[in-house]
Amino acid sequence: MTSTFGLPFMRLTDALMFLFLPVLFIVIGLGRTVRDGLLYFVLLCVIVAASLLGKTGVQQGDIYMTLIFFLTSVFAFFLVEAAQDERVLTWLAGGILLGLIPSVGVLFLQAGGAAGLAGIGLGVPIDESTSPMAAAFAKTKFGGMWIHGNEAGHVYAVATASALYLAFRFRQPMIYIGYYALLVATFAVTLNRSGLIAPTIALIYLYARQGNLSLYVGSAALAVIGLVVLSSLPNAPGLDTLFDSVQTRFVEDSHTDQNIFERVMSNIQGFQVALENPLGIGYNDRIAAMGEKTTTGIVSVHNGYLSLSYQSGLAVSVLYVIACIYLFINRQTVPIFYLATSAFTATSMCFEELSINQFFIFSVALTTAAAWLHYAKSAQRKSAKQSKFALRPFAPRKLPQ
Known part of the structure; x- marks a missing residue:
């Protein structure tokens, strides 16, 4: 719809995030934002800036998707912060x-x-630009x-x-x-x-x-x-x-064994491309690099983790995997919404290059923000508990007169 009306966003939801971000910031407030998210935003800015400046073969679409990842990650932080109220989480799932x-x-x-x-x-219209x-x-x-x-x-x-x-x-x-x-x-x-x-x-x-x-x-x-x-x-x-x-x-798919082999090989070759371009690589250059490495003729890696590293840098994929593991380890205290979303997303990303899909960018950002805020608030509670029960400085007891 945004393309139909000439808006500078690929999807209407991209524009809605941009418009509603100030509203969420006002709801959360500056104090909570600085207390819970200062390091989060610093790390996010460093990763995205490094990718935009150091990515190989950058073209217009590559820049857009990296910026959308940045916007979505900021939006997801405020959304998870607001969803400390479970009514917000319920409305999000219902929506x-x-x-x-x-x-x-x-x-x-x-x-x-x-x-x-x-x-x-x-x-999505099929035209000359479609592969x-x-x-x-x-x-x-x-x-x-x-x-x-x-x-x-x-x-x-x-x-x-x-x-x-x-x-x-x-x-x-x-x-x-x-x-x-x-x-x-x-x-x-x-x-x-x-x-x-x-x-x-x-x-x-x-x-x-x-x-x-x-x-x-x-x-x-x-x-x-x-x-x-x-x-x-x-x-x-x-x-x-x-x-x-x-x-x-x-039942009748005779191509299954060959398909598995092709995907394993393309993942191995795609991982090599990711290591050679840790700050990311543009779509066309990545296809060319895969074409040089592949032995099966398959230039698609069929892996969302690798395509995410091409898109926004290898650090983003690593942090996402760490976030998924963290949520699973702390599953007893994490809302099942984040656990289910991360589990379903992580599974799907093993099979397709889904990082070019805004819904998956949102799911990745939501998982990472949920893990960060859970860790930050747990550290705050632990610090408060330690300060409450900390040993008082030694003071000599007064002798009776």
């Missing part, structure tokens, strides 16, 4: 799910043959508001992490199961297998922890309703399409 529903609607409209969606901003590989994927793996299913499927998967949080928050597991069913329905047109990994593991965990008769009955009823809806939708993927997709992608 993500409210955004998921219409975007899935756009996906099914596109798969049903609706024309002109990209012309009004509901989709041949992406254009080919877009025709077989529909992406809705994203270019192809390999990207859209992971966005839908990470969005369901919010449903997992709300399911535990309100003790209503059917919230997650309903959105998981929606995610499975999208598989019929995105054909994205790896996006189902983390949500399916979470589903098994949910049944293991919350399993009871009412849950099984509700799941069965939901499955029946879903099957009826899929079989009755006109001009949209139905049961036959879903069955054929599962059959093609999980």
